[in-house]
Amino acid sequence: MINIKTFAQVREVTQEAGFSLPLEKANSTVADVKVTLRMRAPCWGEALDDGVLCAVNQVLCDDSHPVAEGDEVAFFPPVTGG
Amino acid sequence: MGACITSTPLTITAYHEALQRAVPKAGAIVTFTGQVRDYNQQGPISGIHLEHYPGMTENALTKLVTQAIARFSLLDAHVVHRIGDINNYAPIVWVGTAASHRKAAFDGACYVMDLLKQSVPLWKKEYQGEQGVWVQTKASDDHAAMAWLKESPKGEEK
Numbered sequence: 001m002i003n004i005k006t007f008a009q010v011r012e013v014t015q016e017a018g019f020s021l022p023l024e025k026a027n028s029t030v031a032d033v034k035v036t037l038r039m040r041a042p043c044w045g046e047a048l049d050d051g052v053l054c055a056v057n058q059v060l061c062d063d064s065h066p067v068a069e070g071d072e073v074a075f076f077p078p079v080t081g082g
Numbered sequence: 083m084g085a086c087i088t089s090t091p092l093t094i095t096a097y098h099e100a101l102q103r104a105v106p107k108a109g110a111i112v113t114f115t116g117q118v119r120d121y122n123q124q125g126p127i128s129g130i131h132l133e134h135y136p137g138m139t140e141n142a143l144t145k146l147v148t149q150a151i152a153r154f155s156l157l158d159a160h161v162v163h164r165i166g167d168i169n170n171y172a173p174i175v176w177v178g179t180a181a182s183h184r185k186a187a188f189d190g191a192c193y194v195m196d197l198l199k200q201s202v203p204l205w206k207k208e209y210q211g212e213q214g215v216w217v218q219t220k221a222s223d224d225h226a227a228m229a230w231l232k233e234s235p236k237g238e239e240k
Contacts, residue, residue: 005135007133007135007203007205008133008205008207008216009205009216055135055138055203058135058137058138058141060201074135074138076135076203076205077205077216078219079199079200079201079202079203079204079205079219080199080204080205080206080216080217080218080219081132081134081163081174081175081198081199081202081203081204081205081206082116082163082174082175082195082198082199082202082204
């Protein structure tokens with residue numbers, strides 16, 4: 001299982017702040033996780049569009065980054081602090 | 083060196099005095115306070131809400147301050163960012179940098195703010211009455227951050 005977290009618009013669009021998700025296969029990547037999430041519900045397709053960022057274990061990464069059992073995978077929009 | 087997130091009002095004077103006490107021999111201290119504007123492009127706003135990613139936000143701020151200290155040879159640097167509901171005109175973020183000379187202190191403060199707006203997981207929602215709208219990233223913020231990232235840090239220039 002991996003732990004999915006969402007923030008800001010991604011949380012509001014999906015109405016899911018966090019949940020566990022089984023890894024579909026060994027040697028998964030962020031791209032694989034996105035495919036699984038898009039199949040979860042139509043709102044995930046919308047949430048993952050428009051340049052959404054991803055962090056694995058709280059480090060920003062791209063779609064090719066590996067995802068392993070127990071990882072925390074977060075999705076959120078570009079940041080707007082300050 | 084310090085970086086923290088708080089849901090309570092910022093105490094600017096206390097932060098400044100703490101920085102002075104930490105580096106009493108500094109030749110320059112520069113501070114920046116970002117505050118809530120009472121308008122956006124659509125008109126007046128009544129306040130904002132700031133969301134963060136617990137853990138990652140604190141780590142990203144700490145990394146940013148550490149980088150600024152190394153890059154500009156700062157004697158010390160601090161950043162405090164507020165989260166939660168914030169009224170118009172209230173401080174959102176405070177940055178303080180201390181150095182032997184003013185240019186390093188100014189550059190260090192600018193660097194922290196420019197990179198904070200691009201790399202630290204914080205999200206701002208502006209309220210017009212009951213309706214909240216998430217703030218979109220600005221191209222000008224990206225350009226400011228990219229300018230620092232393109233510029234070679236001290237010591238790496240040939």
